[in-house]
Amino acid sequence: MKARMGIALAGLLVAGNAFAAGTTLNVGMGSADAGKLDPHVATSTPDKGLLHWMFSGLVRIKPGEASPEFIEPDIAKSWATSDDGLTWTFSLRDDVECHGDYGKIDAEDVVYSLKRSANPEVSAFAKDYTAFDSVEATGPLEVTIKLKNTVPSLLGLLVPYHGGNIVCKDAVEALGEEYQRTPIGTGPFMFAEYQPQQYVKLVANPEYYRGEPKIKEIYYRYIPSDSSRDLAFQAGEIDMIYGKQEQTWVERIQKVPGTKVTVMKPGEMSVIHLNMTMPPLDDVRVRRAVAHAINRDAMVQFKGPDVTLAALSPVPEGHLGFTADVPTYEYSIDKAKALLAEAGHPDGVTIKAIHTTLPGMLSTMEAVQALLREAGITLEIETVEHATFHEQIRKDMSQVTHYAAARFPVADVYLSQFFHSDATVGTETAIANFSHCAVADAEIAAARVETDPEKQLALWATAQQKIMDEVCAVPVVQSMQLWAWKDTLDLGVTVNGSLNLSPPVTEQAAFSE
Structure with missing residues (x-):
C-alpha cells in the first residue's frame, strides 16, 4: 500500500x-x-x-x-x-x-x-x-x-x-x-x-x-421548488439552474435577459413499472388495461413536444439495440375498461405507488394518475423525499414504480438492469427490476455474449417484444435534460x-x- x-x-x-x-x-x-x-x-x-x-x-x-x-x-x-x-x-x-x-x-x-x-x-x-x-x-x-x-x-x-x-x-x-x-x-x-x-x-x-x-x-x-429556483435565477442569486422538464419552462426562461437554455441528451425515459407479483397487477389483463389507459401523445403535449419524445419500447429510441417493432397499446379507454371487466374488475381497480417529490417526475406521475382515472383505475400516490424514494422502491415496497432513467446508450444496460430476473428488487443481486419481469432472461443473457452484431440486435429486439407483450412496464415519455445558465x-x-x-x-x- x-x-x-x-x-x-x-x-x-x-x-x-x-x-x-x-x-x-x-x-x-x-x-x-x-x-x-x-x-x-x-x-x-x-x-x-x-x-x-x-x-x-x-x-x-x-x-x-x-x-x-x-x-x-x-x-x-x-x-x-x-x-x-x-x-x-x-x-x-x-x-x-x-x-x-x-x-x-x-x-x-x-x-x-x-x-x-x-x-x-x-x-x-x-x-x-x-x-x-x-x-x-x-x-x-x-x-x-x-x-x-x-x-x-x-x-x-x-x-x-x-x-x-x-x-x-x-x-x-x-x-x-x-x-x-x-x-x-x-x-x-x-x-x-x-x-x-x-x-x-x-x-x-x-x-x-x-x-x-x-x-x-x-x-x-x-x-426543490421550481418557482423558488426560477425566481433565484431571475434575481441573479444563482448562475446555473436545473430546469423543470416541461416546454413551458424553456419558453419562460428563454425570456430572461442574458440567459442560455440548453436541451441536453440523453433523455431520461419515464417508465411505469408494474409489480407483477402484487394483485391485481399479477393479471396481464390488468397490466394491459393500464397500458391502454395511458395516452402517450397527451403526455408529450403535456411535457412539451420540443423537449419530449413518446416512448415505445423498454429501450430508448436512438440507443444501440432499440426497436420500434414491439407490441403497442393504443390509447383506448373502452379497451382498458373491457380488459378490467374481463379480469373481474368491472368497477375498476386501485393500485398504489410510492413516489418522489422531485417536481419534474411528480408532475409526470400526476398526469398519468389523471389518465388512469378515466379508465376506472385509481392510482394512489404516497410522496416521499427523493433519497427515501430510492431506498423504498429498492426494498420492493411499491406496487407501481415510476422510474426516470438515463443510462449508457446500449440496449443491454436497460434490459439487464430493469428486466432481467437477476436484477429483481428485494433479491441479493437486485438492481432496478421493479416489475419482477423474467420473460426475456434468455434473450438478454444471450445477447450479452453474442459476437455477431446482427444476431445481437435480433436478440435484443425479441427481448423488447416479450417484455412489451407481457407488459412488465409501460414506457411513457423520454424527457430531455433542461438546464439554463447566464x-x-x-x-x-x-x-x-x-x-x-x-x-x-x-x-x-x-x-x-
Whole structure:
C-alpha cells in the first residue's frame, strides 16, 4: 500500500479565501437534499450531476457529448485489446493526483475502484461488471482487465459514470462510512463542505492534471421548488439552474435577459413499472388495461413536444439495440375498461405507488394518475423525499414504480438492469427490476455474449417484444435534460449532451469579464 497521509474534511476547506469576482458558480438543483455522495452508491440524478464534476474514469466521453462515439482517454492515456476482445490493457497517466493529501493515482487505485464497483455489498452498479473475470495491476501504471465473455461496450463501463468513477483507495479506507458525505476523487473540483438541505460546496482542484480550473468554488444549492429556483435565477442569486422538464419552462426562461437554455441528451425515459407479483397487477389483463389507459401523445403535449419524445419500447429510441417493432397499446379507454371487466374488475381497480417529490417526475406521475382515472383505475400516490424514494422502491415496497432513467446508450444496460430476473428488487443481486419481469432472461443473457452484431440486435429486439407483450412496464415519455445558465458563463465546449445529466463544468469553464 502506498504511503499517504490521510486528511480530515477540514483540510479541504478554503473558507476565508478571498476569491476574485466571477470565480464563484452558484447552481440551483431541483431536489431537497443530497443523497449519497459515494459515486459507486449514488443513483439519483441530482447526485450523479454533482459527482460528475469531482471524479474521473479510465476513459471519458468528450465534455459536451453523450454518445460513446466520443470516448477519449482520461486517467488512462492509452489502451489495447486482444483479438478476441477478452483482455484489455490500460496504460495510466503518471500525473493524476487525488484530492487533498492522498497522493497520486496508480494501478492499485484503479484495481481497487473496479473491484469495488463489482462488489454487490458496496456498489449499486455491481451487476454491470459481472462479465469481469479479473482486474489486476500488471505494472505500477498498468491495469489489465480480463473478461469472462465479451460485452456490448467495455469502454462504456469505464467512463466516470456510475461504477466507472475511479476512487482513491486510501481515502475510502481512511474515511469509512464518512466517505458517503466526503467524496474524494481526482476531477477538476473537490468536495469542501456539506450543509444539509442547503448546499454542497466544491472548490477548484489546483493539482488537476488538465490544469487548475478558472472557477474557484461551486455552491450546489438544493432548491426543490421550481418557482423558488426560477425566481433565484431571475434575481441573479444563482448562475446555473436545473430546469423543470416541461416546454413551458424553456419558453419562460428563454425570456430572461442574458440567459442560455440548453436541451441536453440523453433523455431520461419515464417508465411505469408494474409489480407483477402484487394483485391485481399479477393479471396481464390488468397490466394491459393500464397500458391502454395511458395516452402517450397527451403526455408529450403535456411535457412539451420540443423537449419530449413518446416512448415505445423498454429501450430508448436512438440507443444501440432499440426497436420500434414491439407490441403497442393504443390509447383506448373502452379497451382498458373491457380488459378490467374481463379480469373481474368491472368497477375498476386501485393500485398504489410510492413516489418522489422531485417536481419534474411528480408532475409526470400526476398526469398519468389523471389518465388512469378515466379508465376506472385509481392510482394512489404516497410522496416521499427523493433519497427515501430510492431506498423504498429498492426494498420492493411499491406496487407501481415510476422510474426516470438515463443510462449508457446500449440496449443491454436497460434490459439487464430493469428486466432481467437477476436484477429483481428485494433479491441479493437486485438492481432496478421493479416489475419482477423474467420473460426475456434468455434473450438478454444471450445477447450479452453474442459476437455477431446482427444476431445481437435480433436478440435484443425479441427481448423488447416479450417484455412489451407481457407488459412488465409501460414506457411513457423520454424527457430531455433542461438546464439554463447566464450567458456570461462560458463552459468552453458546445453542450449537446451529458451522460451524467449535468452540464460539463470543467477546468475550461469561466465567467467573461
